[in-house]
Amino acid sequence: MRYAQHCPVALAAEVVAEPWTLLIIRELLHGSTSIADIAAGVPGVSTGLLTRRLRKLETAGLVVLRRREADLTEAGRELASVIEPLGRWGARWLPPPRHGDLDPALLLRDISRGIDRATLPAQPVAIHFRFSESRGPRWWWLVLSRELAAPTFHDPKLPQAMRIDCTLGALAGVWLGYTDWLDALRDRSIVISGPRTAVRQAIVWIGAGPYSATDAPTLSS
Structure with a gap:
């Protein structure tokens, strides 16, 4: 889309404000490089449209395409200073995600990317999630x-560090910062089973996402 204005905001919007483009850039900023991995993070976009958006970003000097891979340029990486505050703004001022917007594959994918692997045990383990409802x-x-750190719906046959029984909404709520972990455990919207250290490990490993709404205003503010 062309706005035909001199304003830098308008010029930038011509490049990054088309549908799906910001989400594609988000995936690149999170370390996705292959076209397949980018597509997994934005499953609603067709392969053809994803390719067109990447080519437009390449023309704008934000991305370098190599066969089936894409890498951000310096200009593209600088968009982190736009995407991250936008995510925090959305968490602070917009309502929590609707139930129909929650997808276990995407939620666990995001959670896995935020885990500090240095805190994990030396030998591989698994967390077993049992959602009471999901797509x-x-x-x-x-x-x-x-x-x-990666999600799967196939039993990996690894030692189980813990089992977490919850709804998608409850897990998304604590990870996005709309609900405190301890409150979710007290009201049993999240139930963690396993060794005595399981609750502490879950909170340390999963924690809260990068756009956590912990400072979101109350309805009365």
Whole structure:
């Protein structure tokens, strides 16, 4: 889209404000480089549209395309200073996600990317999630090691660090910062089973996301 204005905001919006473009840049900033991995983070976009958006970003000097991979340029990486405050603004001022917007694959993918692998045990373990309702499989695992943190709906046959029974909304609520972990545990919207250290490990490993709404205003503010 062309705004035909001299304003830098208008010029920038011509590049990054088209549907899906900001989410594609978000995936690149989170370390996705292959086209397949980017597509996994924005499953609503077709392959053709994803390719067109990446080519436009390349023309604008934000991305370098190599076969089936994409890398941000210096100009593209600088968009972190735009995307991250936008995410925090959305968490602070917009309502929590609707139930229909929650997808276990995307939620656990985001959680896995935020885990500090240095805090994980030396040997690989798994967290078993049992969602009382979800789109698709209700049983998921997070495979955790110092080399990898990734979700799967196939039993990885690893030692189980804990089991977490919850709804998608409850897990999204604590990770996005709309609900405190301890409150969710007290009201049993999240139930953690396992060794005595399981609750502490869950809070340390999963924690809260980068756009956590912990400072969100109350309805009366």
